[in-house]
Amino acid sequence: QVQLVESGGGLVQAGGSLRLSCAASGRTVTAYVMAWFRQAPGKEREFVAGIKWSFGSAYYTDSVKGRFTISRDNAKNTVYLQMDSLKPEDTAVYYCAAGAFSPVMSTTPSGYEYWGQGTQVTVSS
Numbered sequence: 001q002v003q004l005v006e007s008g009g010g011l012v013q014a015g016g017s018l019r020l021s022c023a024a025s026g027r028t029v030t031a032y033v034m035a036w037f038r039q040a041p042g043k044e045r046e047f048v049a050g051i052k053w054s055f056g057s058a059y060y061t062d063s064v065k066g067r068f069t070i071s072r073d074n075a076k077n078t079v080y081l082q083m084d085s086l087k088p089e090d091t092a093v094y095y096c097a098a099g100a101f102s103p104v105m106s107t108t109p110s111g112y113e114y115w116g117q118g119t120q121v122t123v124s125s
Contacts, residue, residue, distance in 0.1 A: 002026040002114040004096045009119030012086055016123070020081040022096030022116060033099045034079045035112060036070065038092035038121075045095070047107035049081060059105045064090075086123045093118040 008020040020036065035050035049070040050059045058070050069082040079096065097112035106112065 002032065002098050004098060004114055004116035006094065006096045006116040006119040009094060009121045011122045011124065014086060014088055014123055014125050016086050017082070017084045018086065018121060020083070020094055020096075020119060020121075022079040022081075024077045024079065024096075024098065033101055033105060033112075034070075034072065035097045035099070035105075036079075036081045037095045037097055037109060037112075038090075039095070039118075040092040043092075045109050048094070050105045050107070051079065052101065052105070053079075054101075059107075061107070083121070086121075088123045088125045090121060091123050092121060094121050 003025045005023045012018055033050060033052050036048040037045050038048050039045040047061055048064055049068055051070045051072055053072055067085045072079045095118045096116040098114040099106060099112035
């Protein structure tokens, strides 16, 4: 079992920044792929960014490239999502997810076994 706890959401004006944290515990998390998804009202949950914990290689959906940065702190078993230049369309509940290691990063929710409770991010215009 892997437990994930997100924090860091909130309300910010367009152009501002937020940093989300995902603290992982349980089984050896370095064997997993970690990702951030988001879900806006009335929309499907979508992939935002992912990182292969042991290698540190990162992947992003096109809409956040150059604005968001995913990283991890091995000592703290924590994954971060630094979000800069936020836009109103980034408003959503953001979820941290963990899945078994795979050579190809999964960008669909079905590729992840463990999920956090979600944290709300609201960007005002």
